[in-house]
Amino acid sequence: MKILVCISKAPDTTSKIAFTNNNSAFDENGVQYIVNPYDEWYALVRALEIKETSGADVTIITVGTSADEAIMRKALAIGADEAVRIDAEPTDAFMVASEISNYAKTQGFDLVLTGKETINFNGAQIGGMIAEGLNSPYVSIASKLDVHGTMLTLEREITGGVEVVEVALPAVVSCAKGMAEQRIPNMRGIMAARTKPLQVLPSTVTEALTSYVTFASPPAKSSVKLIDPNNMDELVSLLHNEAKVI
Amino acid sequence: MKNLVYINGNGHLSKAAFEVVTYAKKLGGNVTVLATGKMDSSLLSSLGAYGATEVLINRGITGNDDQQIAAWIASKASEVSNIVFSHDFQGKAIAPRLSVRLKAGLIAGAVSLPETDGSVKVNVFSGKAFGFVKAHSAQRIISLLPNSIAPEEIGNSCPVSEITEEMGATTVRVISVKKPEGAIPLPEAEMVVSAGRGLKGPEHWGMIESLANSLGAATACSRPVADIGWRPHHEHVGQTGVAIRPNLYIAVGISGAIQHLAGVNGSKVIVVVNTDAEAPFFKAADYGVVGDAFEVIPKLTEAIHKFKAAQ
Numbered sequence: 296m297k298i299l300v301c302i303s304k305a306p307d308t309t310s311k312i313a314f315t316n317n318n319s320a321f322d323e324n325g326v327q328y329i330v331n332p333y334d335e336w337y338a339l340v341r342a343l344e345i346k347e348t349s350g351a352d353v354t355i356i357t358v359g360t361s362a363d364e365a366i367m368r369k370a371l372a373i374g375a376d377e378a379v380r381i382d383a384e385p386t387d388a389f390m391v392a393s394e395i396s397n398y399a400k401t402q403g404f405d406l407v408l409t410g411k412e413t414i415n416f417n418g419a420q421i422g423g424m425i426a427e428g429l430n431s432p433y434v435s436i437a438s439k440l441d442v443h444g445t446m447l448t449l450e451r452e453i454t455g456g457v458e459v460v461e462v463a464l465p466a467v468v469s470c471a472k473g474m475a476e477q478r479i480p481n482m483r484g485i486m487a488a489r490t491k492p493l494q495v496l497p498s499t500v501t502e503a504l505t506s507y508v509t510f511a512s513p514p515a516k517s518s519v520k521l522i523d524p525n526n527m528d529e530l531v532s533l534l535h536n537e538a539k540v541i
Numbered sequence: 542m543k544n545l546v547y548i549n550g551n552g553h554l555s556k557a558a559f560e561v562v563t564y565a566k567k568l569g570g571n572v573t574v575l576a577t578g579k580m581d582s583s584l585l586s587s588l589g590a591y592g593a594t595e596v597l598i599n600r601g602i603t604g605n606d607d608q609q610i611a612a613w614i615a616s617k618a619s620e621v622s623n624i625v626f627s628h629d630f631q632g633k634a635i636a637p638r639l640s641v642r643l644k645a646g647l648i649a650g651a652v653s654l655p656e657t658d659g660s661v662k663v664n665v666f667s668g669k670a671f672g673f674v675k676a677h678s679a680q681r682i683i684s685l686l687p688n689s690i691a692p693e694e695i696g697n698s699c700p701v702s703e704i705t706e707e708m709g710a711t712t713v714r715v716i717s718v719k720k721p722e723g724a725i726p727l728p729e730a731e732m733v734v735s736a737g738r739g740l741k742g743p744e745h746w747g748m749i750e751s752l753a754n755s756l757g758a759a760t761a762c763s764r765p766v767a768d769i770g771w772r773p774h775h776e777h778v779g780q781t782g783v784a785i786r787p788n789l790y791i792a793v794g795i796s797g798a799i800q801h802l803a804g805v806n807g808s809k810v811i812v813v814v815n816t817d818a819e820a821p822f823f824k825a826a827d828y829g830v831v832g833d834a835f836e837v838i839p840k841l842t843e844a845i846h847k848f849k850a851a852q
């Protein structure tokens with residue numbers, strides 16, 4: 296079985312989010328990049344579990360510049376077999392997904408996994424776009440994934456509940472919490488990652504459908520109003536008369 | 542101008558459905574609602590009140606297969622300017638497919654109507670910032686975050702056409718559906734009561750549920766609480782959990798780590814209850830109570846009951 300795991304970089308969760316160039320770009324100054332948690336904790340680790348139980352070849356793919364090879368080596372250290380980098384600066388979700396589906400089309404992957412979204416753009420677009428590009432079925436926001444021969448059984452989030460579905464391979468799945476547990480790479484993995492194959496391929500897509508015009512930070516909160524713990528009637532009255540939320 | 546809206550016509554008409562119809566109406570022009578599901582025509586016709594011109598319900602699609610639904614929507618999209626979804630599990634699956642199929646720019650996670658320059662404000666960095674996104678295509682797809690726009694009733698019911706257009710065999714077979722009885726879906730909830738490690742054990746969630754019930758609120762939790770298994774994963778809010786933007790968020794025994802705040806700081810009003818006056822959450826709060834949750838929460842619940850009884 297051949298599994299492709301899509302890996303994106305994301306700023307470390309403690310990063311200060313600020314913008315530069317007249318608020319038109321994310322300020323990377325002092326920002327540490329990590330593997331997007333959904334891609335790493337759930338998609339990659341579940342792929343590795345499948346590899347361990349039933350045998351699989353796990354390739355990771357990133358659309359990005361050479362600066363992104365650090366996070367790709369981390370994914371290799373956790374246990375992926377090989378890596379592919381499409382050498383391009385990501386412009387929008389359509390461009391990134393098209394790069395990945397163009398690559399995957401000729402490679403015969405049985406399963407393509409993504410995180411449910413990135414923690415920087417929160418678009419949740421890439422998985423569905425790849426599925427359309429590959430004309431494959433798609434199961435989004437899956438919290439459980441089991442392989443039975445050429446079939447997958449999955450649990451996925453629906454509004455107010457969980458749906459259990461079955462789909463035939465090849466398929467695309469976006470992964471969420473519940474699917475696997477985070478793994479910390481060990482020394483042997485880190486050493487092995489240095490020599491694992493990392494292929495760099497040229498970009499095949501020039502078109503983007505969207506762009507960010509500008510960014511803004513949320514307005515600052517005014518200072519907190521403290522209420523006596525023995526006077527909850529006052530809190531209720533403030534929520535009703537002042538905040539008007541109850 | 543013609544706009545399309547997709548809604549899932551199963552169960553009841555959700556607030557999210559009223560929101561997307563209101564949003565499409567405010568974009569200007571006609572609004573055709575495309576629906577799939579088992580819902581009665583009479584229910585669907587009430588979408589007219591929010592600005593729908595007409596509703597088409599396709600009885601030929603029975604599940605949530607995004608491939609079938611995207612193909613059906615695409616077949617209705619000629620001369621359409623905007624296609625609007627709720628940024629829920631279906632919007633997140635169908636809208637990206639449609640974007641590729643129609644080569645229409647997708648603006649995901651919109652939180653307001655377009656600006657005068659045509660860009661749309663979206664949630665980015667898990668609630669730590671906003672971005673303004675422009676689509677460069679003739680057609681534009683927008684998925685709207687729940688609780689971003691107030692539904693507005695402006696008219697009467699609208700005509701509903703029942704159609705049966707089959708879109709090929711489904712590739713995603715639904716085996717079963719698990720729905721917690723009567724629970725309010727977290728992303729749609731207008732009020733949320735959330736608790737963290739300060740509660741010390743799952744056996745203490747009774748008081749959180751009582752408080753939530755007194756308000757008609759949904760319940761949520763911090764990440765460690767879901768990780769240890771005190772609460773189910775779907776209640777985990779924050780940067781790596783569900784991002785929510787209710788009118789009222791009450792945080793009990795949660796320290797307010799940056800990753801937690803990221804998923805909840807879109808809330809209109811935040812109330813924090815914590816024993817530690819130095820807890821970072823107080824900086825993000827509108828109202829704070831420095832005190833022991835085990836004493837404060839029962840008192841607050843009682844005060845709400847008293848307030849409701851007097852209403």
Ligand SMILES: Cc1cc2nc3c(=O)[nH]c(=O)nc-3n(C[C@H](O)[C@H](O)[C@H](O)COP(=O)(O)OP(=O)(O)OC[C@H]3O[C@@H](n4cnc5c(N)ncnc54)[C@H](O)[C@@H]3O)c2cc1C
Binds near residue numbers: 782797798
């Ligand atoms: C990559 C990454 C992603 C993360 N994503 C998330 C996320 O999505 N969501 C999330 O929540 N966290 C996330 N975290 C974890 C986050 O950093 C915090 O560790 C977590 O939010 C802390 O949970 P807590 O507030 O429940 O517990 P604690 O930090 O232990 O805080 C407990 C609080 O309860 C108070 N308390 C104790 N007793 C009482 C009492 N009797 N009454 C009232 N208050 C009391 C204490 O004063 C304290 O402030 C993430 C971390 C990382 C590294």
